[in-house]
Amino acid sequence: MKKQLISLAVAACTAVPAFAQQQSVEVLHWWTSGGEASALNVLKGTLEKQGVKWNDMPVAGGGGEAAMTAVRARVTSGNPPTAVQMLGFDTQDWAKQGVLADLNDLAAKGGWDKVVPPQLQKFSKFNGKWISVPVNLHTTNWIWANKEVLAKAGVTTEPKDFDEFIAAADKVQKAGFIAVAHGGQPWQDATIFDSVVLSTGGVDYYRKAFIELDVKTLNSPTTLKVFQRMSQVRKLVDKDFSGRDWNVASGMVISGKAGFQIMGDWAKGEFANAKKVPGKDFFCYRFPGTQGAASFNTDQFAMFKLSDPQKTAAQLKLAADIMEPSFQSSFNVIKGAAPARSDVSDAAFDECGKKAIKDAAEASKNNTLVGSIAHGHAVPASMKNSFYDVITRHFNGQIDDKKAVAELVSAAKN
Amino acid sequence: MKAGYLPKLLFSPSVFLVLVCVYGYIMFTIYLSFTTSTMLPQYDWAGTANYTRLLGLDNWQVSLGNLATFAGLYIVIAMALGLGLAILIDQKIRAESAFRSIFLYPMALSFIVTGTAWKWLLDPGVGLERSMHLLGWESFSFTWIKDSEMAIYCVVIAAVWQTSGFVMAMFLAGLRGVDTEQVNAAKVDGARTWQIYLRIILPQLGPVFVSAFVILAHMAIKSYDLVIALTNGGPGRSTWLPSVFMYQYTFTRNEMAVGAASSVLMLVAIGAVVLPYLFSEMRKVKNG
Numbered sequence: 001m002k003k004q005l006i007s008l009a010v011a012a013c014t015a016v017p018a019f020a021q022q023q024s025v026e027v028l029h030w031w032t033s034g035g036e037a038s039a040l041n042v043l044k045g046t047l048e049k050q051g052v053k054w055n056d057m058p059v060a061g062g063g064g065e066a067a068m069t070a071v072r073a074r075v076t077s078g079n080p081p082t083a084v085q086m087l088g089f090d091t092q093d094w095a096k097q098g099v100l101a102d103l104n105d106l107a108a109k110g111g112w113d114k115v116v117p118p119q120l121q122k123f124s125k126f127n128g129k130w131i132s133v134p135v136n137l138h139t140t141n142w143i144w145a146n147k148e149v150l151a152k153a154g155v156t157t158e159p160k161d162f163d164e165f166i167a168a169a170d171k172v173q174k175a176g177f178i179a180v181a182h183g184g185q186p187w188q189d190a191t192i193f194d195s196v197v198l199s200t201g202g203v204d205y206y207r208k209a210f211i212e213l214d215v216k217t218l219n220s221p222t223t224l225k226v227f228q229r230m231s232q233v234r235k236l237v238d239k240d241f242s243g244r245d246w247n248v249a250s251g252m253v254i255s256g257k258a259g260f261q262i263m264g265d266w267a268k269g270e271f272a273n274a275k276k277v278p279g280k281d282f283f284c285y286r287f288p289g290t291q292g293a294a295s296f297n298t299d300q301f302a303m304f305k306l307s308d309p310q311k312t313a314a315q316l317k318l319a320a321d322i323m324e325p326s327f328q329s330s331f332n333v334i335k336g337a338a339p340a341r342s343d344v345s346d347a348a349f350d351e352c353g354k355k356a357i358k359d360a361a362e363a364s365k366n367n368t369l370v371g372s373i374a375h376g377h378a379v380p381a382s383m384k385n386s387f388y389d390v391i392t393r394h395f396n397g398q399i400d401d402k403k404a405v406a407e408l409v410s411a412a413k414n
Numbered sequence: 415m416k417a418g419y420l421p422k423l424l425f426s427p428s429v430f431l432v433l434v435c436v437y438g439y440i441m442f443t444i445y446l447s448f449t450t451s452t453m454l455p456q457y458d459w460a461g462t463a464n465y466t467r468l469l470g471l472d473n474w475q476v477s478l479g480n481l482a483t484f485a486g487l488y489i490v491i492a493m494a495l496g497l498g499l500a501i502l503i504d505q506k507i508r509a510e511s512a513f514r515s516i517f518l519y520p521m522a523l524s525f526i527v528t529g530t531a532w533k534w535l536l537d538p539g540v541g542l543e544r545s546m547h548l549l550g551w552e553s554f555s556f557t558w559i560k561d562s563e564m565a566i567y568c569v570v571i572a573a574v575w576q577t578s579g580f581v582m583a584m585f586l587a588g589l590r591g592v593d594t595e596q597v598n599a600a601k602v603d604g605a606r607t608w609q610i611y612l613r614i615i616l617p618q619l620g621p622v623f624v625s626a627f628v629i630l631a632h633m634a635i636k637s638y639d640l641v642i643a644l645t646n647g648g649p650g651r652s653t654w655l656p657s658v659f660m661y662q663y664t665f666t667r668n669e670m671a672v673g674a675a676s677s678v679l680m681l682v683a684i685g686a687v688v689l690p691y692l693f694s695e696m697r698k699v700k701n702g
Contacts (some may be wrong), residue, residue: 184648389651406461
């Protein structure tokens with residue numbers, strides 16, 4: 001009896017390591033809406049075909065706040081996930097802590113330096129080393145419009161500048177619809193702010209004021225005009241906007257309750273998921289006054305330094321798969337963005353996707369591609385949140401236009 | 415009867431755990447508040463720079479103001495409601511235990527559930543206002559939760575709903591402890607009901623008032639999950655409390671030292687409420 005027990009125990013001990021052979025990746029992200037989840041399934045499928053198990057770790061919250069907190073806990077405990085979705089300066093902040101992996105070998109093999117636009121490389125590299133893999137190039141200065149609602153309201157042409165947009169929105173309101181579907185979360189208020197800044201002051205003002213943080217430029221009549229225009233947009237949203245999620249606001253445009261949504265091109269994923277066709281059911285315009293420029297944010301998967309060589313091998317497979325042109329195409333067709341690689345064909349993309357790719361290439365060439373303030377590509381997290389404070393308090397009517405300018409200036413000085 | 419070494423031995427693991435995990439970590443947080451920590455702990459000394467920055471921040475002033483409003487209203491209303499309910503239930507009514515259970519049920523819910531349920535109830539589009547409109551009162555308006563000025567009162571409503579039952583249970587126990595002989599003697603002397611309550615019963619409930627105050631005060635300072643579930647700090651930043659501030663600055667804004675400083679100030683506030691009570695209790699035990 002005792003001999004049997006011992007032999008069983010020995011057999012069990014040797015059997016267990018055999019199960020640990022399968023490679024797996026643990027990915028933390030906040031792509032929890034319908035459109036985003038189906039885009040991610042493309043990556044899951046590709047990896048599963050390569051024999052790598054996908055351990056999903058979704059942390060809901062459209063701007064990524066909750067996800068960043070979860071990452072912090074994991075990293076401090078010494079057990080980081082394989083890859084984490086990150087925006088903008090967060091990759092730089094984490095790289096400074098010395099916890100991200102060096103992907104230069106893989107980057108050299110894949111020729112990443114040549115195909116990824118330099119404005120994106122700024123966020124994927126730290127001290128010359130590749131530390132994260134860019135998945136796409138989202139731009140935030142879009143308007144999404146329901147064709148039928150616009151027709152019923154008598155809006156026949158695409159608004160060319162801000163005043164035409166206000167006039168069109170007023171017509172939609174008078175026709176009994178909600179003019180702008182909006183969710184009153186600080187990051188959404190700031191997404192509108194991106195577009196209004198770009199439309200009011202142009203690329204040079206945007207760069208000087210919000211990326212270089214030049215105090216004189218910030219404390220100027222242009223900034224006052226930006227806040228006055230934000231107040232005008234405020235009059236176009238419905239009274240229940242506070243706290244609404246972005247995809248619920250997209251739903252309002254999809255179902256015909258509202259005419260416009262000012263949101264980045266991940267909103268297109270929602271329209272596509274609801275089987276709506278661009279040009280037939282909805283329109284995608286650049287925010288009036290920002291044609292030719294683009295405020296971008298790029299979804300990156302930051303790769304953490306792992307101790308287990310098995311896990312590192314799986315991580316490199318994940319990184320290589322993300323940069324494959326075929327993946328970049330199929331993922332971003334669903335997600336709504338332009339691919340991060342500039343050499344991916346736009347054949348599979350719909351009308352809005354093709355426009356996104358064309359605009360991105362043009363803006364990159366003309367140097368009118370600027371990082372989004374709202375999505376952490378203009379300034380680091382601490383200052384981004386200080387800006388959020390001012391923008392959201394102004395949008396919610398707690399401070400007036402002049403005070404907002406003053407507070408913005410003092411937030412930038414800190 | 416002097417205890418031997420055995421009880422002390424049994425206690426020591428728990429004491430050790432509490433010393434390290436509670437007081438040790440409190441010391442660590444206090445230390446962090448004097449460093450330059452941003453995203454992860456860093457150990458460079460920064461003096462009182464974080465406290466200076468903290469006191470100059472608008473968000474902190476808003477949080478403190480909200481705490482004063484919220485804590486003040488919450489404590490007063492919960493105690494008044496609790497006392498009122500306890501007095502009514504004490505009137506030897508039928509189905510007393512049923513009523514007691516009904517009023518105590520909300521305490522069984524977590525603050526997250528309370529916050530979410532009240533968020534739906536108070537939302538003008540799907541809750542009370544919409545129900546009133548559907549019933550025919552078209553001009554009924556209750557948009558407090560979407561209003562920057564009034565949203566904090568919605569937090570008060572949800573918090574009071576949750577804990578008045580608990581306060582009621584405390585006062586009920588206290589009322590049951592009052593000597594009926596005194597009450598009977600007062601009735602014989604011709605005192606009216608409200609006089610009996612005011613002059614005889616309520617003064618004897620003194621210790622219960624103090625306990626209820628201590629519990630409610632520390633719950634008010636700790637409130638985080640209720641605010642997040644109910645309004646997520648919004649609209650804008652108008653329902654921030656110090657606990658929300660601490661979380662936001664430590665984790666979301668990568669300013670760990672400022673967050674640590676705010677939690678040290680919260681600790682001082684709770685200490686100011688709880689420590690005098692503790693000392694007076696300990697002196698009572700010593701004296702008799």
